[in-house]
Amino acid sequence: MTTLELHTTDSPRRPRAWSPRLSGAxxxxxLSQLRHxxxxxxxxxxxxxxxxxxxxxxxxxVPTAPGQPSTFDRVGLVMLGVLPFVVMFLVTSIAMLRERTSGTLERLLTTPLSRPDLLLGYGAAFGLAATGQALVTATVAVTVYDLDVAGPLGLVVLIAVVDAVLGVALGLLASAFARTEFQAVQLMPVVVLPQFFLCGLLAPRGQLPGWLxxxxxxxxxxxxxxxxxxxxxxxAATGRMWADVGIVAGTAMLSLGLAAATLRRRTS
Structure with a gap:
């Protein structure tokens, strides 16, 4: 056995550190792929x-009681957070699955690009897309559909962006458990619908059984x-609002970490 062979056999490959430059690339x-x-x-x-x-x-x-927000004002505001979450989950999970099934992911991971580089790059790209999505949707809601919001519109956009990034992170995580695009779509009801049913939109959460x-x-x-x-x-912004935003953002970061840990180069 040559010296080179000994070095190759006995020296395990060190994990590559995160590189902001590679994540940016x-x-x-x-973003270039999305643009086309x-x-x-x-x-x-x-x-x-x-x-x-x-x-x-x-x-x-739909008529409402005097002094109460209209049904559209109440539900439409909530949907500004729900819709970006659902759309970004679907788009991201399918996009990452295509990277694996086409062999692009395997080729990328043979370069200096590490898993955190890849997933943080994806998160940044789709996060920018989510920002554009939230700005367009919120602007249309307020100007065209006359959505009435008591607080600053900027906070609505911020929450919508954070929620969309959560959809990106969960989409990247879910893609690790799918082998085809159809399976990725099948995972959407599993991840999205329980959250939609229990978030308080369909029924006040105070009326649900305790365990729910x-x-x-x-x-x-x-x-x-x-x-x-x-x-x-x-x-104005409240402490409870910031606490809720922090929980959503923390869950997104945790999901990105789990996605990096479960990322596979190709489907089996």
């Missing part, structure tokens, strides 16, 4: 506003909805 590559994918861009920027418009047509004429309230407390979408409700009822 990954984000640039993903017109259908995905339309899904990111147009679909949430269109769905919100459908809700406006359904609820704009506890389950809802553990789900990040519940805290996103509560943060938006705080903005809808208060003219």
């Amino acid at each position: 990954t984000a640039s590559r993903v 994918d017109h259908r995905t861009v339309a899904m990111l920027l147009v679909l949430p506003s269109a769905l919100l418009g459908l809700l406006y047509l359904i609820w704009s004429e 309230q506890t389950a809802g407390d553990l789900l990040p979408l519940t805290h996103a909805v509560e943060a938006l409700a705080e903005v809808g009822s208060s003219t």
